[in-house]
Amino acid sequence: MLLFDCRTRYVDSVNLLIDRVARSGTSVDTPKHLWWNGEQRAWEDCTVHVTEVGWSTVGAVFEGIRAYWNAEQEELYVFRLEEHIERLLRSQKLVKLPIHYDRDTLISAVLNLLKANEVRQDTYIFPLAYTSDTRHHRYDRAGFESELYITTRPMPSHLGSGMNMSAKISSWRRISEDVMPPRAKNISNYRNGQLARLEAGTDGYDTAILLNHNGNVSEAPGACVMFVRDGVLVTPDLTSGILESITRDALLQMARNLGIEIQERIVDRTELYLADEVFACGTAAEVSPITSVDRYTVGNGEIGPVTRQLDALYENILRGRESEYAAWRTPIWQRVAVGA
Ligand SMILES: Cc1ncc(COP(=O)(O)O)c(C=O)c1O
Numbered sequence: 001m002l003l004f005d006c007r008t009r010y011v012d013s014v015n016l017l018i019d020r021v022a023r024s025g026t027s028v029d030t031p032k033h034l035w036w037n038g039e040q041r042a043w044e045d046c047t048v049h050v051t052e053v054g055w056s057t058v059g060a061v062f063e064g065i066r067a068y069w070n071a072e073q074e075e076l077y078v079f080r081l082e083e084h085i086e087r088l089l090r091s092q093k094l095v096k097l098p099i100h101y102d103r104d105t106l107i108s109a110v111l112n113l114l115k116a117n118e119v120r121q122d123t124y125i126f127p128l129a130y131t132s133d134t135r136h137h138r139y140d141r142a143g144f145e146s147e148l149y150i151t152t153r154p155m156p157s158h159l160g161s162g163m164n165m166s167a168k169i170s171s172w173r174r175i176s177e178d179v180m181p182p183r184a185k186n187i188s189n190y191r192n193g194q195l196a197r198l199e200a201g202t203d204g205y206d207t208a209i210l211l212n213h214n215g216n217v218s219e220a221p222g223a224c225v226m227f228v229r230d231g232v233l234v235t236p237d238l239t240s241g242i243l244e245s246i247t248r249d250a251l252l253q254m255a256r257n258l259g260i261e262i263q264e265r266i267v268d269r270t271e272l273y274l275a276d277e278v279f280a281c282g283t284a285a286e287v288s289p290i291t292s293v294d295r296y297t298v299g300n301g302e303i304g305p306v307t308r309q310l311d312a313l314y315e316n317i318l319r320g321r322e323s324e325y326a327a328w329r330t331p332i333w334q335r336v337a338v339g340a
Contacts, residue, residue, distance in 0.1 A: 193221030
């Protein structure tokens, strides 16, 4: 059984768990197969020349998708696969990377890859579309070619673990629409969150929250931000410089169905200082409670009731224990049985 220290950073927690999986002999970074440029191939066969490294990822876009294992049902559920693939194609369109595969091809590629890699644990699925043939070019040539790979690796969940974080309002501003598109999952965008996360770590915080160019709350590195005040769940709207997050959308729908009032709007930083509950959310972040912001204690410093309720419901949905949200899940092994 894996235990979390209450104050452990979620990134470190996930890394710690991945290390343990690695030490237990399970392959972490080397699944048997990758999907690359239209075909499922052996891991060893998927190589590119080192001189491609420099510019190939500047315009690259990706998705982070998760699949959750339910041991009782012996089933692996991919969460909101269609929505993730559709966002990948939107990201490609926004950064003008040629699109060679349609939605259904990529969905099948993910499902078949999970089967080929015999995945029976919580897993992260990573499709990446990148610029190819960059050896003799930089970033400024029109009509670049693109390639696409999909890989899988174990990523244990921290839901229900009691993990919580301290956050610092970053001195770095979130990239805005007039710099580069925040709503796309472009690899280059991530330098912004990385700098904020590095600053927060150096200053003794677990994570960061970035303000946008108007000075309003935007999001955390790799995660959206929500807070609760007087029973209302509030989150920055989609024009606050945030990614069009699939988890954010899921949690808002879940909260609405639970009868919780929700608001998507411009958020001031001081609202976080006065909030009863704050949490980050995202595919990797899942629900990550934030119990202090800039050393202001959030509520009473404990994980709040709305956060707990959403965290528990989210885990039940992800692991296939909630029939109401079945449309958000794609089971893997049942498909094998049906199609066999
Ligand atoms: C910058 C950024 N914001 C927010 C999120 C949350 O988005 P999603 O819920 O779709 O994973 C992510 C991805 O995990 C992200 O990278």
